[in-house]
Amino acid sequence: MHQSTSLSAVEATSYYRHLGGEDYESTIHTQGAWNPHEQHMAPVTGVLVHALEQFQPRDGMRLVRFNFDILGLIPAGPFSIETTMLRPGKTIELLQAELVAHGRPTVRVTAWRLQTGDTGAVEALEDPSMGSPDDAEPWDGMEIWPGGFIRSLEGRVEPGHRPGRGRAWLRSPYSMLDGVPTSPLVRLLGLVDSANGISARVVPGPGGYMFPNVDLSVHVHREPVGEWLGLETHVTFAADGVGLTSSVLHDIKGPFGRSEQILTVRPIPDAK
Template identity: 40%
Template sequence: MDLPGALYVPTTADGFEATEFAATEFQATEFQATALTIGPWDPAFQHAGPPAALLARAAERASGIEGGQTVRLAYDILGPVPVGPMRISTEVLRPGRRIELLEAVLSGADDRPLMRLTAWRMRVRDDGATPVDAPPVPVPAGPEQSRPESAAFFTQEIAYHRALDWRFAAGSFNAPGPAAAWTRPQCTLVEGEPMSPLEHLLVMTDAASGISAALDWQAATFANVDLTVALHRPPRGEWLGMDARTVLGDSGAAQAFAVLFDAEGAIGRSAQSLFVEAR
């Protein structure tokens, strides 16, 4: 199977693909999505994981705290993101040398905002003065001992589920109920540059509600309208994971929660609000 090498290709303001040299010379704000961003609900629209990672990348590049850490990312999904051209704008909402708040907004070809991120970033301190809380990895098996699996509910052969190598320590993509999985990237986020661990984490984490689905994909839709990620330390390493659970309400809403981790232990948590509707 011939997969795209990246989730996004940088473009110039005129919509032409930027050369690899040009992409390293300017802060690209316009991108073309590849087929690897296609989501499960409609092949014309992206899974929210890749654009979440692209917004996190933009926020970190706009940061004034060199070498800082992103500790909270709050996303509002204002509308479906088409598999096509898009533009990202950034703004520092609260500047500071130790703490700052940034905003990154993704707009479609018609300039309508489709996804918004606010991100708190902090300076990094490593002076040994603060006691370290190191929660263990919450799953019994590592990636090598976990089960490889591919999602059966995507309608396209090349789509989001091919962007990561999925290994399940518990549960399944293809059966309802809580699940825990490890992932590693099978592509880059932006063509011509490596995917950072934080970007990898965001590509993965929006799938928490998918791997822990409480309803049959054929009978209901349960798309999320937001995503919040809170981290007590940055992710590290090639393999990242999540232990996810979806809780259904009785009025058409649900919440998906996940513990996020790397090979060294737990690193934070995520939460998603789901809009549930019968197909």
């Protein structure tokens, strides 16, 4: 095990420790599925969203869109988050945060923050609700994946779930940051990157295919609530090594956003 952290799986009750200022450290619960010495993108998403929330917050404004670019392997252990304002404005702002490990950026996110107001008179929603996780069946389908992050999840599944398309609920007993309260937005967006694994078209393994995502794009039309994330997901593979995982995001009140992940689909190299 190459997880660089002072907290074991038994001791760790969060995905990250805040070391002060811009500095953080991952725990075993962030461990990725493709490599044991890297972080899964899902908790990385959560801690970056938390950093964006804390950066120059303003009443009557909320974060609504996040574009994450994964610039390389995200190493386990210590890292820093550098947050800046790219486009200030009275009603619209564009923020950026970078996760920097070993002196280089490994994930970069830009996020739009918009002014809110009362539009209840024209409120409308087209996506149907997934219902309640209480009515879904317990599910261990994520166990095909290795890694500490996947082991941290509880899953439930809706009828009709199959490779390439499905509806599943996820939650985690662990906080995003040790001893630091975080919002439902942070908690639920910290699970969204799991979408690429909940209804995989092919099972990863020797002689098969890998399909990691190189980005994550999330649009949030409503502030989410609770601790359960519902993922209504379908997966597309093109014939030239590119794929797309698309999801409608749900909480216990219904749909609150959408996510997209572009994939690089390639044969798994033979072990030497």
